[in-house]
Structures are given as C-alpha cells and as structure tokens.
Amino acid sequence: MKRFKLVTLLVGMLGAASPLMAADGMSQQNVTPKSQQQVASMVNINKANIDQLQQLKGVGKKKAQAIMKYRQTNGEFKTVEQITEVSGIGENFIKLNGKNIAL
Template sequence: MKHLLSCLLFTMALITAPVAWSADENTSQATEQVERLSVNINTASEQQLSEQLSGIGPAKAKAIIEYRQANGEFSSPDALMEVKGIGTATLDKNRDRIKV
C-alpha cells in the first residue's frame, strides 16, 4: 500500500511539474514584453518615444526632448503634461509604459 501511494504521489509530481515551469516561462516573457514597451522619458530618443508611446509622433517626441533639455529630467509621468500638445488623454493612454 505504501508503495502504491508513493508511486501515485511521484506520478502526480511528474504531471504537474511542466505546468509550473510553463507558468514561470510565461511570467518571464510577460515581464520582458513590459520592459520592451516601457520607455524612460528622461533618456529615450525621439524615435523611441514616437514608436513606443501611443499618440506621440515625431513632432511631440521632439517637443518632449526639447522640454527635457531646457528644464531637466521629468520627476514623474505627470510632468509630461507640461510639454505643449500632451494632455491628460495622451498621458492616460501611456501611463503604464512611462518610466522616469
């Protein structure tokens, strides 16, 4: 009886192990995707800003960089609204992608 129970527990461990490993891989891939989609508004280039932020084209990306050069680094994502042409709607669409 003990042998049967041991075999059963061992079999269950083998069956569930790949599921646990798969979940770890999915979490890792999701984290990598978020990192790729995130953009640091204090260091990003014009191209990075326009490609990775929704509603930010080359002109607004250039304005962000010019504002950053004139006024220093952004202290928070909300400070991005100080840039002419960037309002609440644009900030809200991108809030989860913006890093400072």
C-alpha cells in the same frame, strides 16, 4: 484486403492530424508573456531619443521633438504627470501610456 484498408485508414488519420498538431505548436510559440511585453515597451522619458519616444501611443516625430526640447530647457521630468506640461500632451496621454513610462 482488410489489412490494406486498416493501414490506409491509419495513415490517412495520421496525415490529417499532423497539420493540426503543428498549428497548435506554432500558436504557443507566438505567445509572449504580458510581463515581457511591458518590459519591451517601457520608455524612459528622461533618457529616450526621438525614435524611442515615438514608441509611445500618440507620439509622432513632432511630439517627440517637443518632449526633448522641454527636457533640454527644464531638465529631467520629476514625475510622469509632468510630461503634460509639454505642448500637445494631455491627461489622455498618461491614461494611454502611464504603465509604459519610466523616469
């Protein structure tokens, strides 16, 4: 009888511990290193299409079109700050997206 209780107790403990270990493993799989996140979100404002430009914070379809129109009229951006010359884009845009913009 003692042996039965001991086996039952051990099986119960293993059963309770399995979901905890599985959850811990899952949380580690979903962690993306910061450097990979930044690389994935880099947008080249001289080459990006409308969909890619919309990945930037605060850029919808109209602002993306305005960026492309500016690019067609004035040529490629020479500096990241030059994008503030596009109508509707200001200094706050640079603060939000500066690290994600490439030339």
